[in-house]
Amino acid sequence: MKPFDYRRAQxxxxxxALLSADPQAAFLGGxxxxxxxxxxxxxxxxxxxxxxxxxxxRIEPLEDGGxxxxxxxxxxxxxxxxxxxxRYPVLSQALLAGASxxxxxxxxxxxxxxxxxxxxxFQDVSTPCNKRAPGSGxxxxxxxxxxxxxxxxxxxxxxxxxxxxxxxxxALDARVLVRGPGGERGLALTDLHRLPGDEPWRDxxxxxxxxxxxxxxxxxxxxxxxxxxxxxxxxxxxxxLVSVAAVLVVRDGRVDDVRIALGGxxxxxxxxVVAERALRGGPxxxxxxxxxxxxxLAAARPLDGNAFKVPLARNTLVATLRELAGGTPR
Amino acid sequence: xxxxxxxxxxxxxxxxxxxxxxxxxxxLRDRLGVxxxxxxxxxxxxxxxxxxxxxxRVNSCLALAVQHDGGEITTVEGLADGPDxxxxxxxxxxxxxxxxGYCTPGQLCSAVGMLAEARAGWPSAVTADQEGPVGPGPVxxxxxxxxxxxxxxxxxxxxxxxxxxxxxxxxx
Numbered sequence: 001m002k003p004f005d006y007r008r009a010q011x012x013x014x015x016x017a018l019l020s021a022d023p024q025a026a027f028l029g030g031x032x033x034x035x036x037x038x039x040x041x042x043x044x045x046x047x048x049x050x051x052x053x054x055x056x057x058r059i060e061p062l063e064d065g066g067x068x069x070x071x072x073x074x075x076x077x078x079x080x081x082x083x084x085x086x087r088y089p090v091l092s093q094a095l096l097a098g099a100s101x102x103x104x105x106x107x108x109x110x111x112x113x114x115x116x117x118x119x120x121x122f123q124d125v126s127t128p129c130n131k132r133a134p135g136s137g138x139x140x141x142x143x144x145x146x147x148x149x150x151x152x153x154x155x156x157x158x159x160x161x162x163x164x165x166x167x168x169x170x171a172l173d174a175r176v177l178v179r180g181p182g183g184e185r186g187l188a189l190t191d192l193h194r195l196p197g198d199e200p201w202r203d204x205x206x207x208x209x210x211x212x213x214x215x216x217x218x219x220x221x222x223x224x225x226x227x228x229x230x231x232x233x234x235x236x237x238x239x240x241l242v243s244v245a246a247v248l249v250v251r252d253g254r255v256d257d258v259r260i261a262l263g264g265x266x267x268x269x270x271x272x273v274v275a276e277r278a279l280r281g282g283p284x285x286x287x288x289x290x291x292x293x294x295x296x297l298a299a300a301r302p303l304d305g306n307a308f309k310v311p312l313a314r315n316t317l318v319a320t321l322r323e324l325a326g327g328t329p330r
Numbered sequence: 331x332x333x334x335x336x337x338x339x340x341x342x343x344x345x346x347x348x349x350x351x352x353x354x355x356x357x358l359r360d361r362l363g364v365x366x367x368x369x370x371x372x373x374x375x376x377x378x379x380x381x382x383x384x385x386x387r388v389n390s391c392l393a394l395a396v397q398h399d400g401g402e403i404t405t406v407e408g409l410a411d412g413p414d415x416x417x418x419x420x421x422x423x424x425x426x427x428x429x430x431g432y433c434t435p436g437q438l439c440s441a442v443g444m445l446a447e448a449r450a451g452w453p454s455a456v457t458a459d460q461e462g463p464v465g466p467g468p469v470x471x472x473x474x475x476x477x478x479x480x481x482x483x484x485x486x487x488x489x490x491x492x493x494x495x496x497x498x499x500x501x502x
Binding site: 001003004005006008028031032035036038039048050052076079080085089092093096097099100101102103105106235236237 | 331333349350351353372373374377380383386387388389392393394396397440443444447450451452453454455457458477478479480481482483
């Protein structure tokens with residue numbers, strides 16, 4: 001492991017200033033992904049700026065009925081928070097479907113969003129990877145593809161974003177608050193991560209020294225039911241093959257409002273806008289759910305090793321909507 | 331690059347100078363001679379290195395020592411009260427909750443943290459999947475709950491069939 005310096009940031013502006021002054025510096029949150037990458041040689045920053053003790057650890061109700069989640073709130077605290085469990089069960093479910101109790105106790109909200117793909121080739125420095133070593137090629141295109149993308153990939157990179165939390169936040173229309181050298185800005189969570197295109201090394205639209213300070217969750221529409229459903233190779237403690245976060249409002253048998261995000265299938269939390277459009281205003285029936293899922297997945301470009309994900313994503317989405325349409329609001 | 335840090339390990343204050351690259355696991359094992367936490371995968375995938383940090387269970391292989399300067403740490407060595415084993419340790423012995431024993435220090439620390447989480451009303455994927463309002467009181471730990479909440483601790487010997495009842499007995 002390359003030697004690095006360590007500084008504990010005293011405040012947000014100090015953290016941003018430290019990174020601004022050093023192009024080789026990186027923010028350190030809970031460390032559950034970054035420390036592993038330091039050891040594997042995936043990244044080699046010269047300075048780690050510890051932001052995990054910044055006073056961004058609160059979960060606060062907003063005046064509009066939403067909730068603000070600070071960037072250093074631990075995943076375990078967020079999942080257990082009464083306000084989150086009451087208003088956004090899908091977010092609590094997604095967090096608890098991810099990682100293990102030990103990891104959730106360390107991992108932060110900001111760090112969870114900025115965690116990197118678990119593509120085996122990205123993590124193995126002995127293999128080509130355009131995300132880790134630009135221009136070296138993509139070993140996954142002719143390799144192990146089970147965890148790779150069927151939507152949004154490019155000839156340069158087919159890695160998936162591994163977060164469960166971010167998928168729920170995408171379905172909740174979350175906004176990300178960011179502080180940078182030029183001040184504060186906000187962006188939709190669905191605009192935070194980018195598709196690989198021909199620059200797969202850029203996971204997000206954030207510039208160097210931009211720090212996530214909070215995530216805002218807007219209030220859900222009245223009568224909304226939510227659900228996170230994850231399909232994986234073992235019952236617990238595994239990344240998603242496919243996951244679905246859904247928010248559904250049914251009135252008089254028709255879909256009044258619907259938001260859907262898919263995980264495990266794309267380089268970013270995949271907001272299923274095609275399916276949403278197909279569903280809105282129509283009858284809340286299984287046949288319609290299936291048509292909408294198929295419309296969304298018409299754009300899928302599976303690889304030989306992950307073609308199973310197309311029917312798996314379709315069936316998981318249909319099952320999730322069917323469940324949400326069937327019961328009482330929660 | 332080096333840093334001077336202080337750790338409270340099993341109720342004892344320890345001062346040490348560490349390379350910034352040192353994890354808590356390596357600091358405990360190689361610098362302080364506290365070899366209860368085990369290095370299994372060293373990637374946060376097996377749980378053998380689990381310790382309690384500020385009372386919460388964490389993977390010590392993924393935590394940089396310098397980041398946790400001043401941290402309050404309990405390892406398996408600190409679970410017993412003098413000659414009296416922790417109730418979970420006694421239960422593991424009674425139920426034969428191990429074979430080779432390599433994962434046991436992590437299983438024990440994880441179980442201590444997990445029981446505290448359940449007492450505090452923290453949900454799990456099993457709880458969260460239930461319909462209707464849940465919490466905020468303590469969570470009753472069914473076999474399914476224990477398996478889900480302990481999924482971050484792998485046992486290559488497959489002693490789960492004894493580990494789960496050992497924990498369940500203390501959880502009751």
